[in-house]
Amino acid sequence: MTSPTRPVEAERVSRSITFRRGTPEDEPDTFEVMRRAMGSDISWSQHVRARRHLRSAPNSSYWVAEDTPRFGRSRIVGYAHSIVRDGVWQLTEFFVLSAYQRQGIGRTLLRCCLQDGEEAGASSRFILASYHPAADSLYIRLAGCFPRLPMLLLGGQVESLHPHSSHGPILDTLTPPSSLNPDSSEAPLLAEPVEAKPATLAILDHLDRTILGYTRLPEHLHWIAETGGPEGAARLFRRADGGTKAGEPVGYAYYGPLSTGPFLALNPADLPRMVLHVLHVAKLHPRMSGHLTRVEPYLAIPGCNEVMLQWLLGCGWRIVFQYLYMSSHPVPKLEHYVCHNPLHFF
Ligand SMILES: CC(C)(COP(=O)(O)OP(=O)(O)OC[C@H]1O[C@@H](n2cnc3c(N)ncnc32)[C@H](O)[C@@H]1OP(=O)(O)O)[C@@H](O)C(=O)NCCC(=O)NCCS
Structure with missing residues (x-):
């Protein structure tokens, strides 16, 4: 002690x-x-x-x-x-x-x-805050963190998620294609398991810096240990370039029996298909498929993420909790992002 x-x-x-x-x-x-x-x-x-x-x-x-x-x-x-x-x-x-x-x-x-x-x-600070007067007052006065953006936690059934209008195919290096991928004019994405290799970690850092403005390697290592590797549903996505070269990385998605997210996409319109894809992969894994049928997942969505809010609410998902993104600096590009749940992490 x-x-x-x-x-x-x-x-x-x-x-x-x-x-x-x-x-x-x-x-x-x-x-x-x-x-x-x-x-x-x-x-x-x-x-x-x-x-x-x-x-x-x-x-x-x-x-x-x-x-x-x-x-x-x-x-x-x-x-x-x-x-x-x-x-x-x-x-x-x-x-x-x-x-x-x-x-x-x-x-x-x-x-x-x-x-x-x-x-x-x-040099900067942020907090995922509940709407609690005493807490929010302390965050403003002591931490210089101001309420910038409402955040919404949504819950619902996996079966009710229909493809988004911009839903193009995703080709996975490990799993058969999802039946949810219709023929689409959208460029395909390539999906590969997220692994703790230096090249992959450098890509995750790059994506985080581009969208969030900072990196968080210890959390990625934790999420990879929990949901990554060939046995996990976590995926790194690349835009297929039609050639032999590995395509440009465009996002990542984590999903496991104990957590959902984070999800990040350079193009916000790709988020729904990334979510559907990792849920599809999870269904194929014995460890997670049982969990998916027992437990409704939650997705923690920034209020500026119009694509995800429209899509999930349009699929009949419900808002189960509301909270605030409070920060000492302007909000990063959260329309490209879905947070981790449980809400300990961003
Ligand atoms: C938030 C929490 C941790 C604060 O703990 P606490 O021991 O009550 O906090 P303190 O007594 O040190 O400070 C509370 C401050 O809020 C102020 N306050 C309370 N109600 C307020 C209001 N409506 N408007 C403005 N300030 C308010 C108090 O005056 C006090 O400020 P002061 O120290 O300058 O007088 C506690 O209330 C809690 O656990 N709440 C439930 C869980 C929660 O919401 N946690 C935050 C997760 S983001």
Whole structure:
């Protein structure tokens, strides 16, 4: 356990509350804080791997607030976690138990993560925020992050997804063509499994830098470990050039039993066929096909992504949660993007 400290920001907080860096042993308790603060029925199995990655990821900051009453055992009552990638700071979790809110605990935790971010050289910040007045007010005042864009989480049935009007064929290096690919005048895309090879990682970095403005190699390695390789549904897409040369990379898509996304396409009109393709590939894998029939997937869509919102809502999908993209800088090109879900990551 790391030693408790009393940051200067904690002057308003009760003396029984101490702050310290989180450890792997704090996982069950901090998950319980998240579950209770969100007030929703979230499952440990769906979150555990993403959380484990974040706890051991480089350039991450993890702080917990602990209440030690005069009598009785101490307990974790709040925590915050953030990462820095390529000079960009992101808050990934931020929760305080309701009985302990409005006492300055959240403010202190957030300050600790922001200070670590500054020390790691972050020059810009963003947060996927719930519409929560106290949280959003702290993000504006302490992190300089302003509400820029609504984000929507949509859920629905895979079977209800019909091809988008611009849906052209996708030729996969491993799987037979999808019956969902109609004859189309659209240029075909080539799809290959995403693997942790230097050449592939360089392509992913290039695509991220082009659309998002920064790179995040540790997260790609995590997503590839979870959903990539020949046994996974994750795909890198190239525009077929008709010749023998490998076509130009135009996007990527991750999909696994515990997560959906992220999806990125240089041409937003390609996103629906990329989504349909990885769902098609997943159906062919015994490990994932059962999951697809049991669990409705969710897709986390930026409000400016008109193609995906029109398509999914037109297929009968429902908006199940709304949140905000808040940042210290203007929004990147999120009309080309679908976020990761669960929402720990971008
Ligand atoms: C968000 C959360 C972590 C904040 O923790 P907290 O310990 O209550 O935060 P603090 O008491 O340190 O600060 C709350 C601040 O919000 C301010 N605030 C509260 N309601 C507000 C409102 N309607 N408008 C503006 N500011 C408001 C308070 O005045 C306080 O600011 P101050 O310290 O300058 O007085 C906590 O409320 C929580 O867990 N909420 C539910 C989960 C959630 O939404 N998490 C965020 C995920 S993105």
